[in-house]
Amino acid sequence: MSKFKKKKSGAIPAISTASLPDIVFMLLFFFMTATTMKDSDLMIENKLPKADQTAKLHKKQYVMYIYAGKPSERYRSTLGQTDRVQLADKIANVGEIRNFVISERASRNSEDEKYLTASLKIDKDVKMGLVQDIKQELRKVDQLKVNYTTTQGNPID
């Protein structure tokens, strides 16, 4: 009968952590595929408005980003309270958009140029005066394809 006694060692066996790396790798791969690299640090507040008549943007190589919004808390002492435009990773004047578009175009294939879309990531509290100025500048350099980037949702509420 000693056969049966062997199991009873009293202490609770340790939980195996052998599968922990697998779980973490799974998470890692999820984040690697579902996210994109941050390309610029935003110095402005950027809460996008909601809309539901949206279309998906094509691949990133065809998109340039223009941000606008109030400077965020920690930059407010140097940049002030009014709405500002941000191109790539620095605050710019509206007039600098022209050169930005031209340099963005130059950095791409000439074939891709006609698909190039300007994604306007504008905070929902920005006043239309600034937005209109941005649009005017884009029109002057013939960057006519724009995308008002929004989050998914019903705009009326």
Next chain:
Amino acid sequence: MAKREAPEVNAGSMADIAFLLLIFFLVTTTIGVDQGINRLLPRYEENPPAPPINERNILRVLVNKDNQLLVNEQLMDIKDLRQAAVDFLENNGDGTCGYCQGKKNSNSSDNPDKAVISLMNDGQTTYQTYIAVQNELVAAYYLLRDRESKRRYGVSYREMEYVYNDPASKATEGLVDELEPKVKKIQDMFPMRLSEAEPKKNF
């Protein structure tokens, strides 16, 4: 010589390494927002010519600095804007539009080809309201286009347009060429004539 067993590699730190990588990716990446309302801006002209448009063919949408809406001189809630725009676009006043289901009101637009929606903002309007108005007006056009596209080709216009504009579609032989006449046809049926006037500057 005694045969020695190969020692097992200790995999205990594997989890730590994976965690390190995971945290690195969590910090350096963002979940991208990659959708929005696509619009085509008009070409820039110094002195834009004013085309002769009959007053009844224009739906005037004004947004003031308190984000209130005035549609054809009447105060309107933004909820009703979509339906108002649809009614206006397919009103079919002169009866030349065979596929319209409008009321043929003589005080509203002649046909979808002539109907123009004119949007004017105040410089102090918030972007949020502007997007909401844009959204409703674009929705009105897409509602009509989708309806016609479904009836004629059995697919929604939205899908066709997306594939047509996708740079990746070039890879498939003949796909773009096949879609082009269909997309153009629907666009001709309800051309998007959404004009935006310069906002009054008062800031």
